[in-house]
Amino acid sequence: MEEKTNIMERIAEANRPVTTGVDEKDIKDWVTIYIMGKGYRVPADLTILTAIEYAGYRLLRSVGCRQGHCGACATIYRRAGEYKLQADLACQTRVEDGMYLVQIPFSPAEKAIYDITKEPYDASVFIKYYPEVARCVSCNTCTKSCPQDLEVMDYVQSAIRGDFEAVADDSFDCIQCGMCAIRCPAEIVQYHVAQLGRRMYGRYGLTMPKHLKKRVEEIEKGKFKEAMDTITSKSREELEKMYAERQREPD
Amino acid sequence: MKKLVITSENIKFLKKINELADQDITLCEQCGTCSGSCPMVADMDITPSQIMRMVQLGDLDVLNSKAIWVCASCYSCTVRCPRNLDVSKVAEALRQVYLRKALDYxxxxxxxxxxxxxxxxxxxxxxxxxxxx
Amino acid sequence: MKIAYYPGCTLKTTAKNFETSAIAIARELGIEMVELPRWTCCGTVFSLTADDLIHHVAPIRNLIRVQEMIENGQIEDEKRVLTLCSMCFNTLKRSNLRVKENTEDLKKINDLMYREKDYRAEIEVIQLLELLKEIGFDKLKAKAKNPLKNLRVAPYYGCMILRPIEVGIDDPEDPTIQKDLLEALGAEVIDNPYKKVCCGSYQTVNNKEKVAELAYNILGHAQQEGAEAITTCCPLCAFNLDTRQKEVLKNHPDFQQMPVFYITQLIAVAFGLDNKTFGFNQNYVDPKPLLKKKGLIK
Known part of the structure; x- marks a missing residue:
């Protein structure tokens, strides 16, 4: 219980932006984290991403939107005293004392080239471009390593039997961080498989929404041609001025 | 004919296949029933009973045979072996020795x-x- | 009666006709096949090396789903799961036997799947033919409004419902379960020794010529004995015997193509069910001309 209260206090503390404008003397709680094996003392309320920067690293890769949307900052870590390997987004996860971590900026994987307009809407499309899906052993490691808490194994299995709707639904929130693919014992690239599934489902499984159809027709008829031509004919300087003076909601 | 001098390496190999297949391959008495039952034998370079013999001797050359890959795991040999040996499991063990080096056949x-x-x-x-x- | 049903990947794609015909005949016999939620591929082949537990994870995960269905009261048959595909049957049943006999393996697999409830190894895996036999072939005979008169059929068993012995549903050397069933439905059953010879199985992926030769032997011997069609309950045997006839014909131009039925398709015909349940459009060699000639379909 005591530890929990402590965590709650740390979270309350975190309301203050610690990376800027706060004197380190005023920070009460500190933790030690190990970045690629080297220990650093960092304020307890940082995210992994800000803690890495606090420790002095400048991230050129493994960082993106900082909002949990882009999937660039995938981290693999182990908590102190645990054998389980965790995967999360560095910008969305708070540091913990004794955490060992490393950033995984990219998952090496070849993207298949295909034309969805020429593919039949059946299971063979997955076997054709990603035959390794057939190597899935249902170990569920992909699901366990998904920072988005997706049922990754379920959608891989749906792909094998050609259930496009299930692939699309179960993978909808995928941010393509690649953690599933890095840990898969069958060496499947789950997120590419899912993308193929969503594309096929989008084209053949869904009916086109009326408003989208209407807008596409308007574009094709040239309703916005004049406005587009005005913008595309402007110089860089003019565009920058327009951008700076644009109407926007207050921050 | 090749002359085979049995070394510790050969004994180790037999032990490994025995473990992987969970069989005591030395029990094979070379009756040839497995070879006579195999639907794929015509396409094999060595017969199933020859596979068994090579494993008994710990002859690593068996790993280079085409036969272990032509086997379709139909268990025809397994149900007929008078020694109750699971020959399908022996073929699988041999394939696994190869595949576990992250190789694809x-x-x-x-x-x-x-x-x-x-x-x-x-x-x-x-x-x-x-x-x- | 509601029973848990494990389909398998191929029954959702190239063997959809096996599934539709099976569901239709089961319904006719008062059985509702309730598909497992969130089932995964069984792996199709049993993991044969002693230390390889990872390939048992998928079969056992599926049996946990059956356990959940029983706990949720979704099914009435509270100890069994029904399979159609021979390979799924073999894989699930053998994994199940392994963990029933080896509690240490069961514990390891349960520990690996810590997110799932523990499997208690109480489920039994059965194949459709076993269930039909249990119901009684005489009951099937009574339902056969459209008996398969004059149809000369050679049952083909393949490997996975016969071997190894602890898994097989019939005598591995001389199986008769399909013969008894087909005779009850009024067919003339052609026996031949090739009924249990392997079709080449997954070798069809990298050695289709060999598989075509095996198919030529299996089909040719049945024809020699006078068979007009073959029955099977394995989607891979069906592919190798049916679709590979294209390759057979290439190597043996005088070969006469012959239809390959899923046994459930012929039962559905004998029951006089709606022809939508047959799914003949998925058969490579069209069986309709033969059935029309025999007056079994319109």
Whole structure:
């Protein structure tokens, strides 16, 4: 219980932006984290991403939107005293004392080239471009390593039997961080498989929404041609001025 | 004929296959029933009973045989072995020794796409299990 | 009666006709096949090496789903799961036997799947033919409004419902379960020794010529004995015997193509069910001309 209260206090503390404008003397709680094996003392309320920067690293890769949307900052870590390997987004996860971590900026994987307009809407499309899906052993490691808490194994299995709707639904929130693919014992690239599934489902499984159809027709008829031509004919300087003076909601 | 001098390496290999297959392969008495029962034997370079004999001697050359890959795990040999040996498991153990080095016997990505799409899932999944490491 | 049903990947794609015909005949016999939620591919082949537990994870995960269905009261048959595909049957049943006999393996697999409830190894895996036999072939005979008169059929068993012995549903050397069933439905059953010879299985992926030769032997011997069609309950045997006839014909131009039925398709015909349940459009060699000639369909 005591530890929990402590965590709650740390979270309350975190309301203050610690990376800027706060004197380190005023920070009460500190933790030690190990970045690629080297220990650093960092304020307890940082995210992994800000803690890495606090420790002095400048991230050129493994960082993106900082909002949990882009999937660039995938981290693999182990908590102190645990054998389980965790995967999360560095910008969305708070540091913990004794955490060992490393950033995984990219998952090496070849993207298949295909034309969805020429593919039949059946299971063979997955076997054709990603035959390794057939190597899935249902170990569920992909699901366990998904920072988005997706049922990754379920959608891989749906792909094998050609259930496009299930692939699309179960993978909808995928941010393509690649953690599933890095840990898969069958060496499947789950997120590419899912993308193929969503594309096929989008084209053949869904009916086109009326408003989208209407807008596409308007574009094709040239309703916005004049406005587009005005913008595309402007110089860089003019565009920058327009951008700076644009109407926007207050921050 | 090749002369084989049995060394500790050969004994180690026999022990390993015995463990992987969970069989005591030395029990094989070379009756040849497995070879007579095998539907694929005509396509094999060595027969199932020869496989058993080579494993008994710990002859690592058995790993280079085509026969272990032509086996379709149909268990015809297994149900007929008078010594109750599971010959299918021995063939699997030998394939696994190869595949566990992260090697593929069949590279599924290199199978022409028109062939891949014509095959049922059941064929691709089992081929992945049996032929990829 | 509601029973848990494990389909398998191929029954959702190239063997959809096996599933539709099976569901239809089961319904006719008062059985509702309730598909497992979130089932995964069984792996199709049993993991044969002693230390390889990872390939048992998928079969056992599926049996946990059956356990959940029983706990949720979704099914009435509270100890069994029904399979159609021979390979799924073999894989699930053998994994199940392994963990029933080896509690240490069961514990390891349960520990690996810590997110799932523990499997208690109480489920039994059965194949459709076993269930039909249990119901009684005489009951099937009574339902056969459209008996398969004059149809000369050779049952083909393949490997996975016969071998190994602890898994097989019939005598591995001389199986008769399909013969008894087909005779009850009024067919003329053609026996031949090739009924249990392997079709080449997954070798069809990298050695289709050999598989075509095996198919030529299996089909050719049945024809020699006078068979007009073959029955099977394995989607891979069906592919190798049916679709590979294209390759057979290439190597043996005088070969006469012959239809390969899923046994459930012929039962559905004998029951006089709606022809939508047959799914003949998925058979490579069209069986309709033969059935029309025999007056079994319109």
């Amino acid at each position: 069949v590279e599924i990505k290199k199978i022409p796409k028109y062939e891949l799409v014509s095959l049922p899932q059941i064929a691709i999944v089992s081929a992945c299990r049996k032929f990829t490491g």
